[in-house]
Structure formats: C-alpha cells, structure tokens
Amino acid sequence: xxxxxxxxxxxxxxxxxxxxxxxxxxxxxxxxxxxxxxxxxxxxxxxxxxxxxxxxxxxxxxxxxxxxxxxxxxxxxxxxxxxxxxxxxxxxxxxxxxxxxxxxxxxx
Amino acid sequence: xxxxxxxxxxxxxxxxxxxxxxxxxxxxxxxxxxxxxxxxxxxxxxxxxxxxxxxxxxxxxxxxxxxxxxxxxxxxxxxxxxxxxxxxxxxxxxxxxxxxxxxxxxxx
Numbered sequence: 463x464x465x466x467x468x469x470x471x472x473x474x475x476x477x478x479x480x481x482x483x484x485x486x487x488x489x490x491x492x493x494x495x496x497x498x499x500x501x502x503x504x505x506x507x508x509x510x511x512x513x514x515x516x517x518x519x520x521x522x523x524x525x526x527x528x529x530x531x532x533x534x535x536x537x538x539x540x541x542x543x544x545x546x547x548x549x550x551x552x553x554x555x556x557x558x559x560x561x562x563x564x565x566x567x568x569x570x
Numbered sequence: 571x572x573x574x575x576x577x578x579x580x581x582x583x584x585x586x587x588x589x590x591x592x593x594x595x596x597x598x599x600x601x602x603x604x605x606x607x608x609x610x611x612x613x614x615x616x617x618x619x620x621x622x623x624x625x626x627x628x629x630x631x632x633x634x635x636x637x638x639x640x641x642x643x644x645x646x647x648x649x650x651x652x653x654x655x656x657x658x659x660x661x662x663x664x665x666x667x668x669x670x671x672x673x674x675x676x677x678x
Contacts, residue, residue: 463640463641464628464641464643464671464673465641468636468638468641470578470623473624494624511626511627513623513624513625513626513627514623514624515578515621515622515623515624516581516602516621516622516623517621518619518621519619519621520572528576530576530638530639530641531638531639531640531641532571532639533571533572533573533576533638533639535572563572565572
C-alpha cells in the first residue's frame, strides 16, 4: 500500500438542469484544497494523499468524500467538516460516524 | 465498504511543455470506458466501481490505475491490459503482478 490514507473527493459537476444532484466542482475543489493543506501542514505527503475524483456514484448523499483503505464514505461534507475528518480519521484512525453515509437509509 | 472493488483511473492532463509526465486525459478516459464496459457486461454495478480520478501522484509510472481496498497500484497501463486486470484482479482477487508498480525501483 503506497498511502496509509487515500482521500478521494468528488468534484463532479453536472450540467445545469440535470435530473441528478452533483457534488459540484467548486465545492469539491474547496474540499480538495482544504485536505491538501492539512496534509502539507502535517508534513504527511508521502503517506497521505488527498485528491479530486470523478463521480463516486453516491450523488444523492453528496458532497461526498471516500477514504481508503477503509472504504469509508462521507456524505454532505462541508468545508467546516474537513478538520474533524482529518484529525479524527486520517490522523487517529477513527472514522467520523456522524458524517458517514448510511446506505440503508434514504438520503436527507 | 460500499464497493468490493473501487478502481480509480488517472485522467490528469498537464499542459503541453510541463516538466512532469502526465497520464493523459484521452488515454485515461479510454481506460475508464473499457473498465466501465466490463463492469456493466458482468452486471457488477452495485459491487464494482470504475471511475476517473485526478492526479494520483505517481506520474512517472503512468498511465496509472489504483484498485482499492487492496491499494494496488498499476503502472504503464494500456488498453490491452484492462481485460487482464479485470478478469484476474477484480473478478478473481489476484493482482496482476507484471503491471504492479514496484516503488522501490525507478520508473522505466
């Protein structure tokens, strides 16, 4: 495994008027930049990677972030949630349960 | 874990004249389409996801593909390699060693 944590942030932007919600490029890139800054500030570039990704196909719960190798999917992720995901999950290996997508329930 | 296999394919395209090699959008999207077709043909859409991703930061070994949850990184992936990765790794859980990136060695 190259990275201890590999964070993929959806930056998919659908065309206006699309029937399906999208995570959004602008919001997604804000999240990417925020995660990347934390990786850099903690000097973890060789072990943690945060990056943009295309559609993760859980759009209804977006904006979405997935962290591997755990395969932990976060939904409705706001810029204000990034610190908590980073501190708790990336640094301390404890997924943030309040943001975790419960696929057994319908999206809010 | 939502997906049993989550395949990320780099489609990052740097500007012409960039000092660093890039996997390339055109080639990357060809790989994405080929993997997606196999997922669909095998009727595995609920358990396997193949998608585009931004720069995975192993550009020197590109075009690159990473399969999670194993965190298996493949390098120099050609369209002709997609069937083998899919049949062997995705369907039968045996990574394709000949394509696996050996990060202890310099890229070819």
